[in-house]
Amino acid sequence: MFLYFPTNYVWSLSVNIAMNCGGQIGEIDRICAPLVEIATQGDDAGTEKFFQSWCDFADGLVRYAQQDLAEGHPRSHAARFARASMYYLVAERMQSRHYAPREVAYRKGMDTFRLAVEHGRERVELVEVPYEGTSYPALFVPADGPVPAGGAPVMVFCNGLDSFKEMGYRAGMGDELAARGIATLFVDQPGTGTALRDLGLTAVHDSERWASAAVDYLETRPDVDAERIGMTGWSLGGYYAPRAAAFEKRFALCAVWGANYNWGELQKRRLEREGENPVPHYWEHVQWVFGKETLEDFLEFAHLMSLEGVCEQITVPFLVTHGEDDRQIPFEYAVAEYEHATNSPDRHFKVFTRDEGGSSHAGADNEVICTNYLADWIADRL
Numbered sequence: 001m002f003l004y005f006p007t008n009y010v011w012s013l014s015v016n017i018a019m020n021c022g023g024q025i026g027e028i029d030r031i032c033a034p035l036v037e038i039a040t041q042g043d044d045a046g047t048e049k050f051f052q053s054w055c056d057f058a059d060g061l062v063r064y065a066q067q068d069l070a071e072g073h074p075r076s077h078a079a080r081f082a083r084a085s086m087y088y089l090v091a092e093r094m095q096s097r098h099y100a101p102r103e104v105a106y107r108k109g110m111d112t113f114r115l116a117v118e119h120g121r122e123r124v125e126l127v128e129v130p131y132e133g134t135s136y137p138a139l140f141v142p143a144d145g146p147v148p149a150g151g152a153p154v155m156v157f158c159n160g161l162d163s164f165k166e167m168g169y170r171a172g173m174g175d176e177l178a179a180r181g182i183a184t185l186f187v188d189q190p191g192t193g194t195a196l197r198d199l200g201l202t203a204v205h206d207s208e209r210w211a212s213a214a215v216d217y218l219e220t221r222p223d224v225d226a227e228r229i230g231m232t233g234w235s236l237g238g239y240y241a242p243r244a245a246a247f248e249k250r251f252a253l254c255a256v257w258g259a260n261y262n263w264g265e266l267q268k269r270r271l272e273r274e275g276e277n278p279v280p281h282y283w284e285h286v287q288w289v290f291g292k293e294t295l296e297d298f299l300e301f302a303h304l305m306s307l308e309g310v311c312e313q314i315t316v317p318f319l320v321t322h323g324e325d326d327r328q329i330p331f332e333y334a335v336a337e338y339e340h341a342t343n344s345p346d347r348h349f350k351v352f353t354r355d356e357g358g359s360s361h362a363g364a365d366n367e368v369i370c371t372n373y374l375a376d377w378i379a380d381r382l
Contacts, residue, residue: 078120160235
């Protein structure tokens with residue numbers, strides 16, 4: 001993985017996220033160069049300066065984008081807004097939930113994303129998935145070309161612990177699947193994105209609850225083939241997606257982008273500082289995501305976040321991928337996730353190596369490698 005900040009994995013991970021979601025290295029260098037010294041002081045220290053540098057640059061992009069629009073150049077306007085939205089969201093995800101300015105950055109990130117989609121005439125719909133008396137937001141990307149008789153196959157793509165559906169969309173999986181004749185529904189499931197921030201929907205261990213709601217929604221769409229709905233996700237989605245596929249039998253396959261066999265056990269190891277965290281203020285962050293008042297409450301709950309006895313319930317084609325350089329999730333968890341899926345009729349295990357690329361957590365070093373591999377595997381089966 002590109003370590004812009006050689007001694008700070010968490011900050012460097014954000015740089016890689018931004019680049020994989022359409023950020024420009026020259027812009028990112030201007031944002032990060034003033035942060036090099038403070039980055040050596042640890043993950044949590046200096047996060048407010050990190051926030052301000054990313055937001056200030058995004059604000060400047062917005063000003064130039066508004067000038068583009070005034071001059072009658074909506075595509076240039078949209079391109080700047082697309083990058084600005086990712087920079088705002090990268091800044092926001094790194095802050096404590098109690099840091100008031102993050103709300104402003106979040107709103108700017110959402111607004112610029114919508115304007116980029118609108119003015120860039122992107123083929124994506126902002127939709128709502130009915131869920132347990134309310135709804136959560138999602139992005140629907142249709143398959144390329146005319147809708148086939150009976151509808152196109154579709155993949156449900158879920159977030160990890162701290163990502164947004166907008167990041168999943170910008171990382172390019174929707175485009176790759178669409179080119180292969182497959183639609184994608186990117187969800188902000190409970191505990192992530194807008195579902196957490198605007199609706200107060202916290203994460204649950206039994207992901208089939210919200211995943212089944214996504215299937216219910218997709219079954220209402222005439223452009224979708226309800227018999228060919230798959231499930232995928234990255235990072236903590238490597239837990240959520242297999243759990244959903246194990247208990248929601250309408251899913252036709254499951255592919256994970258980074259395994260996550262026993263995330264609950266991993267939390268105990270992280271207390272001992274074994275393995276990297278994805279965000280600063282980590283323990284406060286997970287309490288917010290899962291709606292727990294104290295660290296003790298969270299740790300008591302966390303043991304439920306395990307695929308022990310669950311992978312055996314997967315009865316559809318199942319792909320487990322993992323990077324050999326993953327510093328967040330131990331490789332042994334990827335092996336266990338694959339080996340316990342004994343009832344899958346078509347299970348595969350793919351390791352992304354340093355030589356090939358995509359070897360960091362969820363392919364952060366080169367997401368294109370992972371995106372293409374997963375899209376090909378899915379297309380071969382859907």
